[in-house]
Amino acid sequence: MTSQSATLARLSKLSRLISVDSPSPLLKHVPTTVALLLAIVISLASPSLGVSQPPAFVLCIAIGVASVALAVWFTHRGTDSRMVTIVPLAALLAIAFLRVGTGGTSSLFSALIILPVIWIASEEGRRWIFVAGLGTAVAVMMPFIVIGELPSEGPEWVRGFVSPLVFTAVAAIINEISRQNRVQLKSIRALAEDLESSLADSVGQATQLRRSADELQKANELTNSVLDAVTEQAIIGTDLTGTITVWNPGAASMLGRTAQEMIGHASILELHREDELENRSRELNYPPGATVLNPGFSALVESARLGVGEIRDWTYRRSDGSEFPVEVAVTPRVNSVGTTRGYIFVATDITQSVEVSRFKDEFIGLVSHELRTPLSSILGYLELMRDDSDSPLADEQKLYLGVAERNAQRLLGLVGDLLFTAQTSAGGFPLKVDDISPGDVISAAVDSARPIAETAGVHVEMEGLPSALMIRGDKSRLGQAIDNLVSNAIKFTPRGGSVCVGLAERDDDGRVEITVRDTGLGIPAAELDQLFTRFFRATTATANAVPGVGLGLVITKSIVQAHGGELDVSSVEGEGTVFTLRLPQDAARL
Template sequence: MAVARFMEQFDIDSPPPSIKQAPIAIAFAVGLFLTLIPGIGIQDLGWAVSGIALLVIATIASVIVPWERIPHFWGLLIPVVSLLAIGLFRMGTGGFTSIYSALILLPVVWIAAEEGVRFVVFAMLAVVATQALPFLLQPGLLSVDGQIFRAFYTPLVFTLAAGIINDLSHRLRLRVRSAEALRDEKQTLLIESEQRAAALEIQEARLLEEQAFRVSIWNSITGQAVIETDLSGVVRAFNPGAELMLGYTAAEVEGRMSALKLIREGQFEERSLGARTRLALEGNETPSGAQVIDALLEIVDPATLWHYVRRDGSELPVQLRVSPHVDSDGNRVGFILIAIDMTASLEVSRLKDEFIALVSHELRTPLSSILGYLEVLRDELEPLGEQQRRYLDITERNVGRLDRLVGDLLFTSQFAAGTILMDATTVDLVTVLEASVEAALPAANAAGIVLELAVDGEIPAVLGEALRLGQVCDNLISNAIKFTPHGGTVTTGLVLRDGSVELFVSDTGVGISDEDLEQIFTRFFRSAASARNAVQGIGLGLSVTHAIVAAHEGVLGVESEEGVGSTFRVTLPAADARGADAGGAAGAADADGGVEGVEGGGAGGVEGVGADAGAAVRGAGAV
């Protein structure tokens, strides 16, 4: 390890001159030691000492000179001076016969190991100069037989060796550089990996923290039953609130039970009647869990009560919301059902309904007396003056209004208590709707609103009370007129859809906000548009309408967009289709209440009534 740390100080590609000079100095020192052996000693002390001095100078220079600040080429002076020193020492120890001729190889290796073929030539010249040094200093040696060939043959061998060394050095240098590049790349990758690992650790810590936070929130939701399912309806998550409400443990239902098993048997089928989108079944095909929950997405109404079945078989009234569960790519992966226990709310509502029913009942008796005595006054005080008659008209009108209000309160209270007794008969909705349109024409004329009627073909009768169904038509049409500005249009009509009769009322009015849509059928609720437009009322109209429709086993729905208008749809089972399975859609209604595929000439159109003052009633096909 110490050697490795020591070597890391130097550039492997080009070590400093002191490192390269060390083998030469060591070999020279060994040669000096060998001169002590008899027969190998120094023959000419002057030349030998000169060589020794030059080598010492070159070695010291290789150590103390700051070569890193000097151009690299100047470092080659050290092996050149060393060659000269070896040549002088060689002359002092026998010349051509000296055993120290081998020392020439070390400086030659230094020079030849440099990058480039030119250093092979440089090494050759240095060897030739070293070999020729004895001839230059002692010209008489040229006459000795064979010495001149030695002067040229030895440099040739050294030159060949230098070429091989230069090539090997070049190859080694390429490998070293490649290894260094690979090392640097690995080091970079290692650093990046460490950084990514650190980032992943931080992210993992955050995810664990967020997961713990979500789990704590999930476990703290005990007032609501939250159930997550897969696409087939099988429960994947069952929160503590669901455990408390339903009596099951998460282990009992997760991955084992369909969420649909928790809904009271038959309730889905009851609620799906009249839904705009139904399960499209062929023959006796059974709908999948995904199909059923898809249908739930459309028919679940926050104002409608649902019933869960507890583990012990008892029923739990809940307010149910269903929404799709999507992944990060927006693909649906399941559903989320959120249920709120309505037991306490229903008890409060029951007490409130009892109070309202009691007060309404107590109010109805004196109202009946007042109306009776008003009739007596008209009959017994004749002739009445114009002012007296006007006072009586105002009194009767307001008493009648109060009587209708009390009647609505009683009806909604009875509906909530489940004590309504419907005297159902066969009702022709076409006739009922025509009467409501005719009654609404004066108000539409006064407001400068076009009132249109469209009946699509033959409409079958429904079972119910004509008076209450007329109230539904009156409430929806009068509401549409109230919230439609001057010059707007209110369209109402009937269409046969999937074996059910659909009544629609569409307007080009102010529309309803998404927040208000959730409470639009709640008793005493008044929308923001009512306040802005100073529309009179106490928020009972749509609540009564919803109750009447529900009492007729129908469905009341609404579609609205602020600034565009609203469309209310009432779907009632046809008198001859009670209990029939829902079929495919026979047509579709436009978002603004128009009817697609309706051909002209429908029956029951009211035409030309009250056509003055900017109002009109048109027959089928005018939509």
């Protein structure tokens, strides 16, 4: 950087020097002044050359001094006016009178004429050639002009014409050389300015590059410090093909493999179970005929590639072959222009959480199972009391008995839901698979919900129920799922609203699509991700005192997934909600 600055300084100095179009008038007049002074001294000191015409000699000295004074004045003013050519013209006149005063036409100082001629001819413009020629003619013919006579001899006439012509030719040559020098000078100056500007830009870019490099180094140091500080999570980075490029100490501790072993040598797929990757690939439902070069890696990053954040549970494999559950968040790794260069996987060991959840499910299952028997007994005895003809109940007693029976039935339904969720968490539940008509299942669910809907003032309708459409599934479980969606839609729709249940067959993949659309309260966008979590209730439900315990959607999603389908939701708060249930037509997963 020091050498660049020094070079820039030298170029700047050179630019200032060559930016002056010509030397100062005084500097240009120095050769003529010195030559004229020497001629005067020689004339005064040498008797053989003596002064033949003292008045002309004195006039020569006076004009010479005046020319020097003019040169000093023009230099001091710093003007570049063409008036400065008065100085060489005055010098030319002084030389002319010097010739008159030192022998006239035979003067030995005629050669001095060339000095002011050079100055005049070097000025910009062709006209100065003629000015130099005319001035030369005057200087040569001055002896005859002073005495008022014409040349009497032939050589004098020849000298009077030839000498000016020769000086004019010399002036033309000098003028052309000066013109070319000015052109070259301008080119050199422009080049020097360009070089100076380019070097200044280069220095600026180098400074910015060094600053950027320093910032990048600091950012890398900060990133490495953060990665090294995270020891409870495994942070793993890959390129676009799945090759590992980042491996933090948390990954080394969790998986028992060092960064040297993994970075640049191993694939992220080595940490996963093949069956989980295959199942995820099937869930992605690539379009028919689509070519997926790396289906295993695509199963991991497809959502992140599409710009959708995803947190998913996987099973990782340690270096010793043991396996454990992890929760993995996947995000794309982009460069400064937004191009994806790879992916970041942040994995958290959830072994303890899974164990706690398993114990909780076992406890719920145990408690629910133990509650079912006494509840069934209570309902049985309540029914006996109500139907006992030997000891009929009073109307008030029947009212109380009805309240107790309804609450017992409600409690029994809740116990059933708890048992069902415990079954799904424990690894599934049995399905009675058969050929069923989804239209019939929907009609039955809507017919069952109509009394409740009419009481709530909600209009329920169906659309697009092709009777010929058949699928493979458990009619009872699918009916339960649709019942849950329809009852939820009615509960969340204010009086005067509507609920529409639709059925269609998709053309792209042949799946059956069931939609339940309402014009109800809607669900806040920030809560959609938690909607299928057990016991979760949206703020719109709690704020409007909508009854429920937060298990219906969990059960519905489990039933849909057990049939190899998907359940999606979209909602706008205050406008309504749409649940979309997609099922394959061929076979359910048992």
